Amino acid sequence: MKRKSISYAKWGYVFLIPFFVVYIIFSLYPLFQTFYYSFTDYVKDQGSIGGGWTRQAVEVTPTFCGFNNYSTIFTSGSDLLQSFWNTIIMWIVGFIPQIVISLILAVWFTDLRLKIKAQGFFKAVIYLPNVIMASAFAFLFYSLFSRGGAIYDLIKVPLLESVWGSRGIVGLINFILWYGNTTILLMAAIMGVDTSLYESAQIDGATSSQTFWKITIPL
Numbered sequence: 001m002k003r004k005s006i007s008y009a010k011w012g013y014v015f016l017i018p019f020f021v022v023y024i025i026f027s028l029y030p031l032f033q034t035f036y037y038s039f040t041d042y043v044k045d046q047g048s049i050g051g052g053w054t055r056q057a058v059e060v061t062p063t064f065c066g067f068n069n070y071s072t073i074f075t076s077g078s079d080l081l082q083s084f085w086n087t088i089i090m091w092i093v094g095f096i097p098q099i100v101i102s103l104i105l106a107v108w109f110t111d112l113r114l115k116i117k118a119q120g121f122f123k124a125v126i127y128l129p130n131v132i133m134a135s136a137f138a139f140l141f142y143s144l145f146s147r148g149g150a151i152y153d154l155i156k157v158p159l160l161e162s163v164w165g166s167r168g169i170v171g172l173i174n175f176i177l178w179y180g181n182t183t184i185l186l187m188a189a190i191m192g193v194d195t196s197l198y199e200s201a202q203i204d205g206a207t208s209s210q211t212f213w214k215i216t217i218p219l
Contacts, residue, residue, distance in 0.1 A: 041065045086167075093171030098179045105179075106186035107212060112198070123187075127180035137173050145169060193219045 040062035073080060105126065109119055116122070129137075144151040145159050152158065159165030193215065201211045 037062060038069055039064060039066060041068070089167060090171060090174070093167055094174035094178075097171075098175045098182055101175075102179050102182035102186055105183045106190055107216065109183075110187055110190045111208075112195075113202075123184065126183055129176050130178065130181045132177070134173070134177060137177060141169055141173055190216055 041064075042062040108114060109116060109122070142160070143149050145165075146152060147158060157165070159169060197215050197219075198211060201215060206214070
């Protein structure tokens, strides 16, 4: 009796459906909505952060204003330059430590000589923050570092009320959210390198640092 073959391609598409549904609802739709609002005059007052969002929200219906928002951004030179400078600072604060730590972790977990146990558990723990919404992290850190929060009561320093304190906290949030995803990607890249190259280097007496700089990084 001829056995019916299984279409793995079909089941692959089926398992991809939840990802696309979640992506469309929580990422693609907000992206298009943000793009639409960029062409409108839209004001929503939630109260100041210092006031703890205690004031009642006042919402104005979005009014189409064309390219006025974009022209305002590019004509106010000082604001544009300051925004660009802030972006560079947040990239340095958030991304540089992230790529360094992620690369170290990726090398550790892919080094066959270390034989790290329970790698699946550690990978799941490292990646877990990536599935948590950024808004949830922001509210958590606001609760911790604002006046009356646990961290504020411990260090007695109002970090959220200073420019560099706020930048540091935002950079820390960005690091925690994304270092796991970066680690997984770098691990996949390292595992794609031919293991015979590492074995040959080990036989030739290459040190771990030499293997890292001469094989892992170039490939």
